[in-house]
Amino acid sequence: MDTLLSKEQRIIGAAEQVFAKHGFEKCTVDEIIALADVGKGTLYKYFGNKEQLFYYLVQKKNTLFVERLDAAVKHGLTLEQKLVAFFTEMIDFYKANAALWQIIYFEMLGGNAGLMVHTVNGVPTVISRYETKPSEETKDMMIRYHLLLESEFIILKGLIESGMEKGELKPGDAELDSMSLFFGVAMSIFHPHKVVEETSCDILAQQIVDRALRGIGK
Amino acid sequence: MDTLLSKEQRIIGAAEQVFAKHGFEKCTVDEIIALADVGKGTLYKYFGNKEQLFYYLVQKKNTLFVERLDAAVKHGLTLEQKLVAFFTEMIDFYKANAALWQIIYFEMLGGNAGLMVHTVNGVPTVISRYETKPSEETKDMMIRYHLLLESEFIILKGLIESGMEKGELKPGDAELDSMSLFFGVAMSIFHPHKVVEETSCDILAQQIVDRALRGIGK
Amino acid sequence: MDTLLSKEQRIIGAAEQVFAKHGFEKCTVDEIIALADVGKGTLYKYFGNKEQLFYYLVQKKNTLFVERLDAAVKHGLTLEQKLVAFFTEMIDFYKANAALWQIIYFEMLGGNAGLMVHTVNGVPTVISRYETKPSEETKDMMIRYHLLLESEFIILKGLIESGMEKGELKPGDAELDSMSLFFGVAMSIFHPHKVVEETSCDILAQQIVDRALRGIGK
């Protein structure tokens, strides 16, 4: 671990590696501090607890990512170009951060299997399939990560909604269409197959957008 | 818990409920045996350990599910009908078993974030992004669940491959197209939104297949 | 540690020694299980947590003690005899259990220095001298121990109240008179001096009651 970096930086770097390697639950604070070569108190002084450390890590990455998505989308002339730019960035980022983002999807949102985040009138709310009430902390946590993913998804959804309004796309359920697309791509990266790995991000993006716009039917 | 059922049945029933409620890691064997009203030793006698119990449970459900998928696909006349029948069954099953299948996707496959299952020449292999080698048990486990999902996915992939061969579909990468579709649907159910919940399985399936075949572009 | 006793008994015996030696906070579960020669899980299976173990221990002792107090008080003919009997039992018990009862007075009731238990219309309530609200668990805990001591104190107070009503005692504030007496004796045992230690319980009780009834003035 590079001792030229600040302790905070070292912790973040180590945390990224260890979280990516083991997932959230199985990652131990002890392993992070050993890799970062800092004391345990240092980690807790900077980040409060394990979950906050994880959130800090992904939230920072997400901010940059969303900026890239925004920029990519702005530079395209046509809708198709915008979509390709969006997915090029998305695939690039999701490939690089697959392990970390999988944690968000699965452990932070899916890990509490009985719970789901619903957006009711624009307000994200946690609902439970069972009688047991989740703690406020659990709810806040789920909403935090839901919002994080939403900030990525919303950009694609906006593109598709405006495309439908402008008549560039067939009318339909923008939410459903965006979801299938977005999550389809996410999952294809999480469960990697040869195609996804060996094809460059922009080619992959072009193929996906081509299929999305024109379908696979003759 | 119905005491007319065999102890084995009672354990499986209880396990399904408890796994669905808490996820794999947070589900405790104590809660299962309390609900099943059997001794702890009995559970271990029948199922060996917690993971094997989970596998037995989902593998049984999967077998039935794959049979339904096979049957559905056979009954369709046209490719489109077959696809709609496939997704109708899939959406129905995934909605009913969302919590359990989320565990497969996330905890069993994604939980060891540093590891991935690759199919090399038809042989599934676990590869690690890091230097540390996973234990044989971990590898076996991942492959088991990978194959389970593969058995569902392969049916869709077969449909699309044959469609391409027969010229009913545009030529292209059947693997990629199938994956985006399959996983897109799976994730849309795991991360539920109003549309997905309030629409019946067959309507949803029709919309999805329509988009898949003809795209959303004008 | 006598291995003929049940594990539960061994834990209770060990806990009594270790709590008495170190007080509640500084006593560690590790030391208890080492002395009891049981696994850590065993202690937690039986008693839930450290505080519940302590409460179980003192509550059991208190029940027996209160029975002894009740019996002692019943057997006396005159009020003075009853009072002497009460204090004989009290001094005997408090001497034998000084360390443990000190914990109740100090750590369980006084340890949360900003909090006090008040009895409002017969209902014990926790009030705070500061703006910060105690947790429900803290409150419940304090009330539990308050009630425990109250069950001892109430017997003396009853004696004095009835004495005042019957005209055997001067009229006055029964609460204040009982408190000074009761707590005065308790503290004299906690902060031991030669007199208290070297004098037998009944002689001490007689002296105390004599002073209480007739005062030290000429």
Add this chain to the structure above:
Amino acid sequence: MDTLLSKEQRIIGAAEQVFAKHGFEKCTVDEIIALADVGKGTLYKYFGNKEQLFYYLVQKKNTLFVERLDAAVKHGLTLEQKLVAFFTEMIDFYKANAALWQIIYFEMLGGNAGLMVHTVNGVPTVISRYETKPSEETKDMMIRYHLLLESEFIILKGLIESGMEKGELKPGDAELDSMSLFFGVAMSIFHPHKVVEETSCDILAQQIVDRALRGIGK
């Protein structure tokens, strides 16, 4: 926190508040320095450690208190007046400093439940109920606080001893009589009931002295 005061003064002021609020163990040095608005090193530079800070604080208060007790006792003409003056001051002080003095009684003296301070031939000595020897520091600490309380108690004891010698009081064990009285009052303030709180210090003192001299018997 008034920045016109010296850092030392600010620390003492903050410490008093925080110790009173949380007790000794649960009070954190971090909370004190935040309230005092000084660096952590400063606190340690001035006071050595947490316990010494606490001691400094209460010892300063005690010195003033003992002076007040001395003065009060000197101004009375009769023994009864002296006693009333003593308890008026004592109740006033103990009410105002209940939280802090509770710490002395419980955490500093009672916290090491297995240990007691005995005065052998005028020399305070720490004895242990168990085989394990306390550290020198622990012993010194206990003796320090024992002497602090003794400096208050000794005044009452002196009054009663001289009263007995002069024949103003019945002969008896001055130690025992003083202890019951002194600690009875202390505890009545620590475990507050309505009477104690709503009655003014001097009225309370009069009642207590009246009972002490003339008893509650008819």
Add this chain to the structure above:
DNA sequence: GATGAATGAGTATTCATTCAT
């Protein structure tokens, strides 16, 4: 002199699994 970043020993608690009855 003053600071506060850094530390790590210390502790309560959980839960999958075993094995004697």
Add this chain to the structure above:
DNA sequence: GATGAATGAATACTCATTCAT
């Protein structure tokens, strides 16, 4: 076969104290 009492490794988090700047 069935049981469940017993286990102990594993882990997040706290906080008094130090010491380089």
